[in-house]
Amino acid sequence: MNHYLSPIAASLPPSGIRRFFDLASTMKNVISLGVGEPDFVTPWTVRESGIFSLEQGQTMYTSNSGLIELRQALSWNMEKKLGLEYNPQNEILVTVGASEAVDLAMRALLGPGDAVLVPDPSYVSYGPCATLAGAEVHFVPTRAEEDFRLRVEDLERAYTPNTKVLVLSYPNNPTGAIMTWEDYQPIAKFVQDHDLIVLADEIYSDLTYIGNHTAFASLPNMRNRTLHVSGFSKSYAMTGWRIGYVAGHHDFIQAMTRIHQYTMLCAPITAQVAALEALRSAEQSMQDMVATYDRRRRLMVHGFRKIGLSCFEPLGAFYTFPSIKSTGLTSEEFAEELLREEKVAVVPGNAFGPSGEGHIRCSYAYSTEQIQEALNRMGRFLSKRIK
Template identity: 75%
Template sequence: MNRYLASHVAALPPSGIRKFFDLVATMKDVISLGVGEPDFVTPWTVRESGIFSLEQGQTMYTSNAGLLELREELSQHLTQTLGLCYDPATEILITAGASEAVDLVMRALLEPGDVVLVPDPSYVSYAPCAILAGASVSYVPTHAKEDFRLRVEDLSQVYTPKAKLLVLSYPNNPTGAIMRREDLLPIADFVAKHDLLVLADDIYSDLSYDGRHVSFASLPGMHDRTLFVSGFSKSYAMTGWRIGYVAGHADLISGLIKIHQYTMLCAPIMGQIAALEALRSASEAKADMVTAYDRRRRLMVHGFRQMGLDCFEPLGAFYVFPDISKTNLTSEAFAEELLKEEKVAVVPGTAFGPSGEGYIRCSYAYSIEQLQEALVRISNFVERRLSKL
């Protein structure tokens, strides 16, 4: 029946993350460091608000754009935390997770022949969403020696006049890299010079370990050019609630709503009510989670360096991206053999783009005990591998 599939869908490769976790499902006693999901449960006050909404019979549709009360609270939150000003009535759309927001941005902005500039390595969904929207992708390589920051020099190497959209995703998945204001200003000049729009995926903005996150949309002249995407999954341990959002110029948000109203209609009302409560009462719980992630972050970096592998120190998100090239294994082979020999699941760096070759991604959104045991197993594997060289 494959002949009935649209050619661009048939040609789309499966997620490089999911491939390994299909294998994990068939094995026992595996420690998985693969899925980017908090091991914390949603804070109790947030869960309670969702339960209460059900008890009150709040099970209906909301407006396409989402609950106005939530959009108003988000508008205040973004102003207070990132210095961003959005009209809650016309410039914020609540989505079914940040993933839907990314898809909507791509479909609303892109046409056949357009090119999307995607930093490499980066989250697995950007390129497929661009392709499904009819566009093509130019990867912009980033490098460990430059702290995996996006640089104008690298952008200039791959730029084409057909480029319409630049993806910025910092703190970065999978590297944990961040971009400071001084790093972003030259990118803003490049964006203005070439009349680009920007999809700023700030889903990990609250998970920063080296000072306050700077949003690209806050830079001079970038507010109207930027579609700001974020959500509640990572910061508040709310992955299953499926609440994200996108903020931007009213004309652009109006275009996104046109697609959203015919496909998703609206995000789940119970999730929206829970997200509203998260903004109002869960800041302390969020801070506690960030503190725990910071401890795990330092454990993982130290562990990989102790076993002789170079490991960039992530300053955001909850991933480490160690360099495994000295084992003389490809990223894919390393992940496959580690899973078979030591029952530890990691993600090959190539799942995140061509520049990921020679790296693996490990999430540290797991307990200290699991991470310590995983490091012992990985160290044993690396020691055996290096002794054979």
């Protein structure tokens, strides 16, 4: 029946993240370091608010844009934490996860003949979402020796006259890299010089371990050129609630809302109520989770270096991205052999773009005991391959 499919849908590859976990699910005693999901449950006050909303019969649609109370709270939160000011009436849209926000932004901004710049390596969805919008994707390499920071020289090389959108995703999945105010200065000039729009996916902004997160939209003249995307999945351990948001110039938000109302209508009301409670009462729970991630981060980086793998120290998100080039294996060979021999599941780096080859992504959103046992198994695996 494939001949009935659209050429774009038929050509989309499956997510490189999922293949190894489908294989791991058929095996016993596997330790997975692969899925980008907190190992904490949603804070109790947040869960309770969702339960209570159901008990009160709140099971109806909301505004396409989302509950006004939630948008007001998001507006206040962004101003307090990031120095960003958005009108909750027409500059904030509540979405079904940050993933929907990314998709809506791509479809609202891009069309056939347009091009988008995507840092490489980066999260797997950006390229396919741009492709589904009919645009060309140009990957912009980042490198471990430069702390995986995006450099304007690489942007200039990847730029074409058809380029319309630049994706920024810091703290970065999969590398854990961050960008500072100083790092962003030449990027902002590049954006202005080339009249680009920025899709800034900053869902890991609360998971910044050194200093404070810099929102790209907070840079001079970047507010109206930026769609600021975030959500509740990572910071508040709310992955299954599927609740995100996007903020930006009202013309952009209006266009995205039109697509949203025809495809999703609104985010689920129960998740919106829970998200509102997270903003009101779960800040301490979030900070406790971040402190735990920070301890695990240092354990994992130290562990990889101890067993012989070069590992860039991530300063955000909850991933490490060690180099496995010393083994002589490709990323996929390494991940598959490690899974079969030692029953440790990791994600091959090339799943996140060409520059990810020679690396693996390992999440530290797992218990200390699991991380330590995985490191022990990986050390045994490497002892047979690194001389």
